[in-house]
Amino acid sequence: MSRWSNSWKKKNQTIGFVPTMGALHAGHASLIRRARKDNDKVVVSIFVNPAQFGPHEDFSRYPRPFDKDRALCAALGVDLLYHPTPEGIYPPGYRSFVNVEELSELWCGHFRPGHFRGVATVVLKLLQTISPERAYLGEKDYQQLTIIKKMVRDLNLPQRIIGCPTLREKDGLAMSSRNQYLSVSERRDAATLYRSLWEASEQIRKGSAISLALKDARKKILSVSNSRIDYIAAVDGLSLEEIKHPRLGARLLAAVWIGKTRLIDNIKLSRSLRK
Helix, strand or coil: CHHHHHHHHHCCCCEEEEEECCCCCHHHHHHHHHHHHHCCEEEEEECCCHHHCCCCCCCCCCCCCHHHHHHHHHHCCCCEEECCCHHHHCCCCCCCCCCCCCHHHCCHHHHCCCHHHHHHHHHHHHHHHHCCCEEEEECCCHHHHHHHHHHHHHCCCCCEEEEECCCECCCCCECCHHHHHCCHHHHHHHHHHHHHHHHHHHHHHCCCCHHHHHHHHHHHHHCCCCEEEEEEEEECCCCCCECCCCCCCCEEEEEEEECCEEEEEEEECCCCCCC
């Protein structure tokens, strides 16, 4: 991988990088198209990272349709598909990890201890190996995007991290590789997450208190059968700290279980969104 990158750099060709865990969908395709537009070469990684899964999470059953993913990358004009093994990323005796303090302990970090340590570590290793000018991540996992941007700044890395808008299904559900876990009825119910966030954002935009809007959103989400909420909160767009009053760049973040599937989503609070 490094030899390929170096050969391109010797020709003054820029590299755009899209890190993924595979099970690619239209959201990933939008990142690849953006990278294709901005750069001479595009690299996509597919690596189901064991370091970001807890002991009772879905690492073993996470979808791995590699042949389908490879065909999609080829159709989108990806120049190189990087598919390392776990042993290649974490060789025997591996002991070095990256932790972005405070940001990694909030929200999903509270419910998934060590998750963002695994994310930050593998992204740093991929950035060092591939040496892209730009890396593209979706805004769906806003906390992850914020943590990676902070890591890049703190460690003086040369890459530019570009957040791209969340792609959604027609009913508003954010596209995710985990959506395929949902049954037909759960898939229908899952749209309540985005709808509740959007309605809360509209209430706040019209002057409602954040606490009241989120209380209403919780009630709507919990009206769905077999649902439970890890968190739903209004946060500062940079620090991810909870806020009580709207401010520029703020976000509504949520993590919700529909049956056995954990879904995350977020929307920007400072402007009206489509319904």
